[in-house]
Amino acid sequence: MRIRSIALRIARQFRNDRRTLALLFVAPLFILSLFFFIFKDQPAKPVIGLTVGETASSAQQLQQAEQRLQQAGARTLSYKDEDAGRTALADGSLDALVIVKPPGGPSEIVLEGTDPSRSRAAMSLLQGVLSGSTATPTDSSNGNTHAETDHSNGNAPSPHISYLHGDGSMTLFDSIGPVLIGLFSFFFVFLLAGVSFLRERTTGTLERLLATPVRRTEVVLGYLAGFGLFAAVQAALIAAFATSVLGLRLEGSIWLLLLVNIMLSFTALTLGTLLSTYAGSEFQIIQFIPVVIVPQVFFSGLFRLDGMPDWLQLLQSVMPIYYGADVLRGVMLRGEGWTESLPGLSVLFGFSAVFALLNVLALKKQRSI
Numbered sequence: 002m003r004i005r006s007i008a009l010r011i012a013r014q015f016r017n018d019r020r021t022l023a024l025l026f027v028a029p030l031f032i033l034s035l036f037f038f039i040f041k042d043q044p045a046k047p048v049i050g051l052t053v054g055e056t057a058s059s060a061q062q063l064q065q066a067e068q069r070l071q072q073a074g075a076r077t078l079s080y081k082d083e084d085a086g087r088t089a090l091a092d093g094s095l096d097a098l099v100i101v102k103p104p105g106g107p108s109e110i111v112l113e114g115t116d117p118s119r120s121r122a123a124m125s126l127l128q129g130v131l132s133g134s135t136a137t138p139t140d141s142s143n144g145n146t147h148a149e150t151d152h153s154n155g156n157a158p159s160p161h162i163s164y165l166h167g168d169g170s171m172t173l174f175d176s177i178g179p180v181l182i183g184l185f186s187f188f189f190v191f192l193l194a195g196v197s198f199l200r201e202r203t204t205g206t207l208e209r210l211l212a213t214p215v216r217r218t219e220v221v222l223g224y225l226a227g228f229g230l231f232a233a234v235q236a237a238l239i240a241a242f243a244t245s246v247l248g249l250r251l252e253g254s255i256w257l258l259l260l261v262n263i264m265l266s267f268t269a270l271t272l273g274t275l276l277s278t279y280a281g282s283e284f285q286i287i288q289f290i291p292v293v294i295v296p297q298v299f300f301s302g303l304f305r306l307d308g309m310p311d312w313l314q315l316l317q318s319v320m321p322i323y324y325g326a327d328v329l330r331g332v333m334l335r336g337e338g339w340t341e342s343l344p345g346l347s348v349l350f351g352f353s354a355v356f357a358l359l360n361v362l363a364l365k366k367q368r369s370i
Contacts, residue, residue, distance in 0.1 A: 028291040047096035047123035052086040073126045097123040114164040115334040178249040179329035187269040190232045194273025195286040217364045236266040252336030264349045265325035271356035278363040297322040324348045
């Protein structure tokens with residue numbers, strides 16, 4: 002009888018806690034569905050652009066090369082001139098660009114280079130497709146191209162190979178490292194802000210503060226400044242450790258890298274304090290992780306989203322980590338500067354401003370002014 006009473010009490014508690022029920026029943030289905038859409042029908046098909054070099058006499062070779070690559074399983078895009086192809090490669094629309102030269106001359110392959118797995122997939126399709134020989138293309142990892150010709154068998158010269166970013170020695174950790182820096186900074190600052198701000202509420206500190214003439218805006222900005230100091234130190238520490246101790250590639254400015262990571266952490270700080278307003282305990286802060294943090298992992302750049310439905314890809318537009326990780330990859334792998342990073346930084350600043358404003362409005366339930 003006593004066991005039955007205890008079991009019924011626990012059942013009633015769960016029945017009245019809708020957030021826990023959602024975490025238990027809805028969140029796993031939501032995350033599993035994201036896994037389904039991301040990994041469903043995701044063959045490693047690189048996107049390869051083709052264009053004709055300036056000295057090519059006709060586009061017939063281009064058409065033949067495109068047909069052979071499509072038969073080999075690649076997705077191809079054709080460009081009317083070399084400049085257009087290189088622009089698409091620089092924008093990240095292509096994994097590789099093939100510049101077809103006239104018969105007797107070696108073609109040129111330019112790999113985008115920031116994702117080693119995509120570069121290897123592209124090369125596995127390109128080897129032998131263009132040259133028609135068994136000779137292995139010569140890798141020029143420093144950006145200078147050259148080729149070798151197998152005259153003994155009468156084969157065409159092997160293609161020149163160069164990298165737009167990085168070189169052949171880039172590892173998988175180099176590629177995903179910038180994303181991991183952003184994720185760890187975002188996640189731990191989110192927890193810090195959520196739990197710390199919740200403690201301010203549950204211990205009565207916030208209530209006593211709101212009983213004074215201080216404005217809600219001043220309360221929010223004060224908390225953000227206090228928590229933000231430690232968030233900035235943590236973000237700087239993670240970025241410095243990753244680049245100097247772990248040796249992650251850094252093609253751009255270290256100061257820009259620190260700024261981007263701090264800005265991303267500040268976005269996590271404002272989001273964490275906002276959501277903590279709607280939590281009554283540390284456990285409820287943890288409940289936000291499956292629906293706030295986990296989806297951002299999927300849209301951070303760790304996974305290719307090419308195979309997802311277009312409507313689902315729109316979710317990345319509301320994920321702060323998507324913009325932060327993209328800027329981090331640009332700075333660390335592509336050597337982008339302040340001008341290229343400004344759009345992403347502006348979006349992060351916009352997220353932070355909106356979350357801070359919502360924080361001010363959320364305090365209305367604590368005190369009416």
